[in-house]
Amino acid sequence: MDTLQRLEQVIAERWNASPDSSYVASLNAKGIEKIAQKLGEEAVETVIASLSGGREDVVAESADLLFHLLVLLQARRIKLDEVMAELDRRDGVSGIDEKASRSS
Numbered sequence: 001m002d003t004l005q006r007l008e009q010v011i012a013e014r015w016n017a018s019p020d021s022s023y024v025a026s027l028n029a030k031g032i033e034k035i036a037q038k039l040g041e042e043a044v045e046t047v048i049a050s051l052s053g054g055r056e057d058v059v060a061e062s063a064d065l066l067f068h069l070l071v072l073l074q075a076r077r078i079k080l081d082e083v084m085a086e087l088d089r090r091d092g093v094s095g096i097d098e099k100a101s102r103s104s
């Protein structure tokens with residue numbers, strides 16, 4: 001099991017824990033709007049780090065971003081496997097070709 005799959009499992013296990021003792025449970029208690037907002041904030045912080053931070057900042061913000069994405073997927077009951085399958089489906093399809101096929 002890789003790191004993201006392990007983290008997905010931990011998030012699912014913590015989902016209904018006490019919000020006082022679990023950050024994951026506290027996000028669940030706050031609802032999808034708060035979770036989506038946190039994901040947006042972490043995305044912006046990753047962008048800022050990439051432009052003006054050091055390598056360690058980019059790594060730390062990227063970890064926050066991936067963690068909050070997994071929380072959002074849990075909130076929508078979407079398995080990481082589904083996202084991975086979508087990426088696998090795109091394997092070998094150039095982004096340039098895919099974009100061209102959309103505009104024609």
Ligand SMILES: N=c1c2ncn([C@@H]3O[C@H](COP(=O)(O)OP(=O)(O)OP(=O)(O)O)[C@@H](O)[C@H]3O)c2ncn1[C@@H]1O[C@H](COP(=O)(O)O)[C@@H](O)[C@H]1O
Nearest residue numbers: 007010011014021022023024025026038041063064067068
């Ligand atoms: N990977 C993480 C992880 N990454 C980031 N964070 C938390 O995400 C939060 C984001 O930081 P911010 O400063 O933006 O948050 P904040 O200011 O506290 O939040 P707001 O008041 O703005 O909502 C921090 O509280 C971090 O501790 C994480 N919290 C938990 N995990 C994993 O989730 C597991 C379960 O955690 P609990 O649910 O807390 O037991 C842990 O064992 C870890 O493996």
